[in-house]
Amino acid sequence: MPLLKQIAEQLRDADNFLVLAHVSPDGDALGSMLAMGELLDALGKKVVLFNESGIPRRFEWLTPKREILTRLPEEEPDNLIVLDCGSAERAGELIAPWLKTKKVFNIDHHLGNPMFGTLNWVEQRASSVGEMVGMLARKLGVPLVGLLGEYVYLALISDTGDFCFNNTRPETLEMAAEILRLGLLPGPFHEQKQSTGKLSQLQMRGTVLQQARLYADGQISLICFTRELFEQTGTGPEDTEGLVNTVLYVNGVQVAISLREEEQGIKFSLRSKSSTNVQTVAFRFGGGGHRNAAGGTLLMDMEQAKATMIQAVTEELGKS
Ligand code: 5GP
Ligand code: MN
Ligand code: MN
Structure with a gap:
């Protein structure tokens, strides 16, 4: 069975997820994590977001609707979804013990990912992990609208250098087009994203x-x-x-x-x-x-x- 289908089915059948991305998160790490949170919400799942180093100041404009924990939750999840981590170490130190004991979905696009998960979906051709989360959303019938669309779009533009790098595939632009069709306005979105600097x-x-x-x-x-x-x-x-x-x-x-x-x-x-x-x-x-x-x-x-x-x-x- 293709991995995308397999992951989609297992997400639909499971519950109680902790979703995380690499330390010092970039736009793909945060975008894919927040998008996965929205997707699991749409499926009615229990979900907690975690990042050991928290949200960097330049992303504070995102104001996510749920807290991103910087400590592990007391209630243990059944499943970990690890995003944009080219190796297990990139997920940080706090999560390391759970990476060995929980069911781990390793969803990534880095060269040389050592497949540290229980299920490993590593798509080197994907522009970003956000694009992969977008593919999962499509498979599960969840439209890339509202916050889900914004978070996927953030991941797409971050890892492709605003659609300039070689990792910009026709599929990447098709996903971006789909998000725009569903209502995202690129002008205000980019202004918000860029206007975070100081003199x-x-x-x-x-x-x-x-x-x-x-x-x-x-x-x-x-x-x-x-x-x-x-x-x-x-x-x-x-x-x-x-x-x-x-x-x-x-x-x-x-x-x-x-x-x-x-x-x-x-x-x-x-x-x-x-x-x-x-x-x-x-x-x-x-x-x-x-x-x-x-x-x-x-x-x-x-x-x-x-x-x-x-x-x-x-x-x-x-x-x-
Ligand atoms: P940046 O230079 O923006 O920090 O990172 C560029 C790329 O290199 C990103 O894809 C990031 O995942 C990867 N990268 C940056 N620092 C490290 C690191 O310390 N270890 C590993 N494995 N990858 C890194
Ligand atoms: Mn990254
Ligand atoms: Mn990435």
Whole structure:
């Protein structure tokens, strides 16, 4: 039986779900989780949403109708639905024991997902996990209207870079069209989504862009966010979102690297133009992601991280 049908049937036949997505959630993680909550609601199921790191400030405009727990609920669910997690670790530490004892629906689209669930539906071609939740909704006869439509749309635009990346399939645009037909207005939706920045964020990003550098004959661009800069400008890790995409579009650049100082180590984000695979680079350093967008953490200081990433990406460019 095709997996989509199998998952749809099992969702319809089961009850008592805990739905979660990866830590530091992005638009796909939150969008797919909230959409799954709406879908299960529409089916009359008992559902709890959980994310170990909570909702980031830039998504506060979403105002979900039910709380997203940051601690495990006292009442244990029978089923876990794990969304947009390329590996079990991405779900966070708190949930780890239940991943071993409960029925786990692993619904994801990352390369190299190790199939950690009881049921694993890993669709690498799907633009986003939100698109997969949309497919489930269709299968179960639930229309992509209202909040369900908004949440799926958020996931679609987040993971496709507003329908610009290669993962934008005809099916992705057909789903977006269906959501628009059912009433979503893209203008107000995008305005709400984008109007979350502060002036301090803009100015900090200006400083980082001024310090952007090119390497490997202009094929690599690099930006760095230091804790010192965050302190000086009253900003934080939240305010770095998406800037790495901006530096990818310098003419001649094939790979953009963003490095961000964390309490422990350096969080790296990689973005590449279509012909270069950065997932393999991230994977080498214990991270992961997709062919053209990947990330991870390096336990070293900023200077070492710079040298390490530039070298690893240069080697990858040599292969393509
Ligand atoms: P970002 O650079 O925006 O944090 O992440 C880009 C992509 O890489 C996302 O698909 C995300 O799931 C993946 N990614 C980012 N950080 C990590 C990480 O620490 N581990 C793994 N496995 N994947 C990551
Ligand atoms: Mn994600
Ligand atoms: Mn995703």
